[in-house]
Amino acid sequence: TNELDQLNFRISQFLLLSKKEIIGKEKTRFSMNHMIEEVLTFLYPSILDANVEIIKKIPEEYEIIGYQDEIRQVLINIVFNAVDVLSQYRDDPIIKIQSQKVNGTHLKLKIANNGPAIPDSMLQSIFEPFVTTKTLGTGLGLFVSKEIIEKHKGFLACSSVQDCTEFVILLPLAKEAPRPVTS
Secondary structure, eight states: OHHHHHHHHHHHHHHHHHHSOOTTOOOEEEEHHHHHHHHHHHTHHHHHHTTOEEEEEOOSOOEEEEOHHHHHHHHHHHHHHHHHHHHHHOSSOEEEEEEEEETTTEEEEEEEEOSOOOOHHHHHHTTSTTOOSSSSOOSOHHHHHHHHHHHTTOEEEEEEETTEEEEEEEEEOOOOOOOOOOO
16 A cells, blocks of 8 residues: 555655664663553554554563664564565454563563565575565665664564564563662
């Protein structure tokens, strides 16, 4: 649809802008749960348009320290790419978002969709610059996303089989503030 192309273009532009470091930008402590809600709200028109069902399993509150606008960008990228693909391939599109704590130190966020498998050859190069499966994509999305996650001392990976493409983001959790010791 033309609307999707326009949004895609806007997101690509936004991406290029967010690439340029904003001077004096500071890391903040923020809720990942809140961030996910924000992204889903931002993308709600296209989620609705593509009739995507969102299934969330986010058992508890997770906090991260980092650049909110950059992490938001990564989530927008991954979710929007999924919506884009699903709008073309599925009558019953589903995006599942799950989070869990790993080793008490990291947040593992999985964003999966029931779209077609990404071919293995493509999967190898999906995070390289200018690789895109979209006719109108810039191919910067996942490359920039991986750069952002790694800059946050995290890890971004993708696995894909028929009816399940899953992006996994691993990020260090904000450390708990030490609690006063009471005897």
